[in-house]
Amino acid sequence: MDSFQRDVRPAGATVFTPHPGEMSRLTGRPTEEIQSRRVAVARAFSNLFGVTLVLKGFRTLIASPDGQVEVNPTGNPGMATGGTGDVLTGLTAGLMAQFPHHPVGEVAAAAVYLHGLAGDLAAEELGQPSMLAGDLLEKVPQAFKRLAKGS
Numbered sequence: 001m002d003s004f005q006r007d008v009r010p011a012g013a014t015v016f017t018p019h020p021g022e023m024s025r026l027t028g029r030p031t032e033e034i035q036s037r038r039v040a041v042a043r044a045f046s047n048l049f050g051v052t053l054v055l056k057g058f059r060t061l062i063a064s065p066d067g068q069v070e071v072n073p074t075g076n077p078g079m080a081t082g083g084t085g086d087v088l089t090g091l092t093a094g095l096m097a098q099f100p101h102h103p104v105g106e107v108a109a110a111a112v113y114l115h116g117l118a119g120d121l122a123a124e125e126l127g128q129p130s131m132l133a134g135d136l137l138e139k140v141p142q143a144f145k146r147l148a149k150g151s
Contacts, residue, residue: 014050014051015051015052015053015054015092015096015108016051017054017085018056019055019057019085020035020055027041038055039061039063042055042061042069046064047066047067049065050065052064052105054092054112056085056088059073060116062105062108062109064105068105072109073113074117075116076120078119078122078123078129079115079116079119083134087115087118087137091111091115092107114140115136115143117143118142121139121142121146122135122136122138122139
């Protein structure tokens, strides 16, 4: 049993993935405040609750409990449709399972980057207005390949 416990992430290795409206409900603060103070709100929430926070939206933020906040460069407005957050959650959970010894913030940042890249690839092919979550999901393998090639 002891060896099993050493191979599992600590209990505090939690990732939240709210969009600004959900973040407003979590914090009790107006959505406008969440939008205007994104970095400060993400950092404070992550630190206060000891979680990694992925605040979705234009230039999604990844905040770690240590105060570090990263800004993701991938993604586009076509991803603002039902179900794409579920794709992000699946990517995050899958990568956390594959890389249990990597820092949670780094794994979450990789998932966000791949998610956005898949969205960018879908937008290139389909255009942003017509994108659905399934289109983004279909581009995940291509996003992994592109990342592996370094292009």
